[in-house]
Amino acid sequence: LTRKLANFAPLSDGDMRALDGIGGPGQHVDAHHDIVSEGDIPHAIFVLQAGLACRYRILNDGRRQITSFLIPGDICDLHVFLFRKMDHSIAAITAVELANIAWPEVIDLTFDRPRIAMALWRSALQEEAILRERIVALGRRDARGRVAYLLCELFWRHKLVGLVEDQCVTLPLTQNELADALGLTPVHVNRVLQDFRRTKLLSLEQRLLVLHDLGRLQLIAEIKEDYLLLGGASDIAGSYLEQRPLLRGSQSD
């Protein structure tokens, strides 16, 4: 599941084994329950193994804004390092399987395995890129653009971890949750989806999303074909990292 990291940097077999080796006892969280709540003081980092989750915040008047979705392979909360308290909550959307990693393990890992450190770092930057993209969507796109954008994003991300088969993704999101992520009302999301179905752009029923016309959708969403793929991720930095005189306990694989 942490095969996602291989997308970010070339990992040696030893790196892979090290990755598979870590990870404490798994944990299960039922759908619609918080994994961590705002105000919590998290003590571990976890990796989402299966299921779907989201980060969100609740406003004073009870409305909710989902800031991002977590799909299998995603890492939750390097935040330990910054905040004593969480400034937002993370909830399971479906039932969810987690792998815990104590942070000393993470620190050791990043020190001993420069390529893993780099992959983690890049994955964090990708998250940031996604957040920026969402800001653009919420700020400047109308309802159709937002829906198209979000579905494309989720589609690509699932594709990157091998969860797409023939334009189909399992997406157990309610229209309510889509609305909370897009800054719209469920009613309006519904109308947009129906419009998309009528024009044969996609179908989204029974928790199954099928993109019939990805090209046209991406036009509506104004997404560049590969905005997440990091296509030619520069490896200058990577190679420098490896050349670097490793006074500092290098390792051989």
Place this chain on the structure above:
Amino acid sequence: LTRKLANFAPLSDGDMRALDGIGGPGQHVDAHHDIVSEGDIPHAIFVLQAGLACRYRILNDGRRQITSFLIPGDICDLHVFLFRKMDHSIAAITAVELANIAWPEVIDLTFDRPRIAMALWRSALQEEAILRERIVALGRRDARGRVAYLLCELFWRHKLVGLVEDQCVTLPLTQNELADALGLTPVHVNRVLQDFRRTKLLSLEQRLLVLHDLGRLQLIAEIKEDYLLLGGASDIAGSYLEQRPLLRGSQSD
């Protein structure tokens, strides 16, 4: 100027000196010019020394969305590590002074100075927190809430680097730029600002922002008093980092 980092982790005198020591030749960029453009392949990291800048993207129809502002002390583009090409542009809003740092220097620094590494890491996480906060604002707040939120954010950030004096900040932003950041039209931003002035919440004229009633503004913005202050940033991780058997070339100050 890189005193901002001291907010994130306790730095030793040696750390400080190391920070001041780096930084290549300064660079100047005129107002309304790009510092780096979308599609560029950045070769250096830079720190904003003076002036105001923003990250933005242009949509197909020419509209612009500003995703974040950069104020003195902010670091631009650890992105080198991830993308070959920039997925967005950075523009100078006012005339701007930059300090360049080649990335080998950055890598060396982060390896040799764990506390600096931690500070950088936290500063990146703070950026992420700001992005999330902006998503909430764009998704779920009305125009008044958004304006109030953005002005509070900028106010607090300037305060953190010592650029606030008696509720006053120099903010050379046009209403057009505010609108591009908030996902609104300049016309509407104008109306909201006038409303705020009429109700004695703030004044914003001649590039000078004065918050007359910060408390009430924060209510409208729904911002927690200290959302950026990272009040009790946990230092468990920090102390672990220092204890860690530094096979790896520790340094003494």
Place this chain on the structure above:
DNA sequence: CGTCTATTTGAAGAGTGTCAACTCCTGTGG
């Protein structure tokens, strides 16, 4: 003093929100 940009004002229109009702599906307990 004239030009350019930024700000201000008004009126009309579009896109979403709100509210409320109704349907469909799924799972549950009698």
Place this chain on the structure above:
DNA sequence: CCACAGGAGTTGACACTCTTCAAATAGACG
């Protein structure tokens, strides 16, 4: 096996925020 409850999806009418367009004013700079 059926009735029922509850959540999710669907539909329509109407209200409202924000946008759009256009034009006037004010300020900054050469």
